[in-house]
Amino acid sequence: MKTENRIKLIKGKRIALLASLITVLLAAGKYIIGVYFNSEVLTADAVHSFADTAAILLSAFGLHLAGRPKNSRFPYGLYKAETISLLFVGLFIGYAGIDLFIEGVSSIRSPSAAVELQMLPMITAVISIIVSVFIAAIELRTSKEVKSLSLEANAKESFMDIITSVIVLAGIILPSYNIPYIEGGVVILISLIVFKIGAENTVHSILVLLDADINKDIKDEIKECVNTIKGIKLVNQIMIRETGPFKMVEMEILTSPSATVFVAGRIGDEIRNNIYNNFSNIEHIFIDIKPARNEIYHAVIPVEENNGLDSRVSRHFGKSKYFIIIRIDEEKSEIEDFYLNEFLDKPRHIGLNVIKSIAHYNIDIIFTMEIGEISFHILRDNLIDIYKIPDYNITAKKVVEEFKNKNLEKIIKPTHASDEPNIQ
Numbered sequence: 001m002k003t004e005n006r007i008k009l010i011k012g013k014r015i016a017l018l019a020s021l022i023t024v025l026l027a028a029g030k031y032i033i034g035v036y037f038n039s040e041v042l043t044a045d046a047v048h049s050f051a052d053t054a055a056i057l058l059s060a061f062g063l064h065l066a067g068r069p070k071n072s073r074f075p076y077g078l079y080k081a082e083t084i085s086l087l088f089v090g091l092f093i094g095y096a097g098i099d100l101f102i103e104g105v106s107s108i109r110s111p112s113a114a115v116e117l118q119m120l121p122m123i124t125a126v127i128s129i130i131v132s133v134f135i136a137a138i139e140l141r142t143s144k145e146v147k148s149l150s151l152e153a154n155a156k157e158s159f160m161d162i163i164t165s166v167i168v169l170a171g172i173i174l175p176s177y178n179i180p181y182i183e184g185g186v187v188i189l190i191s192l193i194v195f196k197i198g199a200e201n202t203v204h205s206i207l208v209l210l211d212a213d214i215n216k217d218i219k220d221e222i223k224e225c226v227n228t229i230k231g232i233k234l235v236n237q238i239m240i241r242e243t244g245p246f247k248m249v250e251m252e253i254l255t256s257p258s259a260t261v262f263v264a265g266r267i268g269d270e271i272r273n274n275i276y277n278n279f280s281n282i283e284h285i286f287i288d289i290k291p292a293r294n295e296i297y298h299a300v301i302p303v304e305e306n307n308g309l310d311s312r313v314s315r316h317f318g319k320s321k322y323f324i325i326i327r328i329d330e331e332k333s334e335i336e337d338f339y340l341n342e343f344l345d346k347p348r349h350i351g352l353n354v355i356k357s358i359a360h361y362n363i364d365i366i367f368t369m370e371i372g373e374i375s376f377h378i379l380r381d382n383l384i385d386i387y388k389i390p391d392y393n394i395t396a397k398k399v400v401e402e403f404k405n406k407n408l409e410k411i412i413k414p415t416h417a418s419d420e421p422n423i424q
Contacts, residue, residue: 097195
């Protein structure tokens with residue numbers, strides 16, 4: 001596990017434990033005062049707070065397990081323990097919503113008679129509001145920082161506790177004015193909100209445990225990020241699994257069939273660095289790099305004239321007047337662009353300048369009779385294959401036909417030195 005991720009888990013666990021301690025002390029105080037003053041609404045709120053405590057403890061326990069190191073029994077870690085905690089947190093919150101709903105219905109059916117205002121229960125309800133604000137704020141801030149879904153669920157439920165505590169306060173004050181129905185109606189409304197939060201977190205945790213695809217936006221962003229890396233022909237597949245507060249990314253990348261093991265390893269390292277630098281809370285990236293079986297190629301052919309596919313090929317790549325950018329597939333070949341060689345007046349490295357200027361065409365192949373050393377290595381580093389044109393007295397159309405018939409020889413080393421004048 002990355003060090004920063006371990007630190008996040010430890011911080012999330014500490015916050016959850018602190019929230020648990022504060023909540024259980026507050027719940028105990030509400031229960032004692034509620035029983036002593038015979039305040040049913042305060043006693044019910046205490047029971048609700050005890051349920052919150054259990055949910056927060058489950059979150060802390062899940063974060064604790066998620067932070068444990070991998071071992072032979074759990075080689076992928078215990079990150080999903082936090083997701084399991086989220087499931088139980090959602091169930092607890094859903095139960096609290098149902099309990100509040102029953103309490104609200106009961107309050108409407110059997111309204112209480114006017115009673116004298118009780119100061120200590122009222123003060124306790126005010127303190128409960130203040131504490132709920134504190135707990136909700138710190139849980140929400142920490143959950144965003146450590147990306148803990150169970151802690152975020154608790155934070156949302158804590159914000160509901162603020163409203164619930166206000167209702168409890170109203171339930172203590174309003175009966176003294178003989179206004180009994182307001183409490184029951186608002187309790188029912190809040191119960192539905194609480195139940196919705198619980199249901200959403202329960203469903204989400206089940207989807208995560210079943211490895212459902214719930215990260216489409218992130219997948220698109222990762223694909224866009226990876227496609228900027230040179231040498232990648234196609235991002236064939238991206239799969240993202242949520243596992244606790246982290247994400248595991250698996251992808252299949254297609255690269256040039258001529259890519260060496262070293263080049264493939266370099267591409268893999270660059271992919272990992274790009275993703276880790278641009279996306280947070282990704283714990284592991286598995287990359288399967290495969291050679292692409294091209295059915296469509298984008299190629300460059302040096303020619304002496306602008307006569308479409310009937311143009312005669314040029315003997316020297318760098319001294320060619322024009323370059324055809326052509327799309328080749330099994331059925332037909334189409335010219336995509338005609339490139340005028342604007343570097344003919346340069347004294348040296350003409351071909352090198354041409355290669356740099358046409359790189360944005362995402363070229364797979366270059367056809368040429370000769371290639372200099374520097375140009376050769378730049379092309380190979382960018383996973384562009386080089387095929388030898390057998391005769392300069394043929395047309396571009398003939399070159400394409402010979403390539404389709406697999407009659408052209410692949411150039412695997414430079415044909416001349418890099419310092420040969422007016423060629424490279």
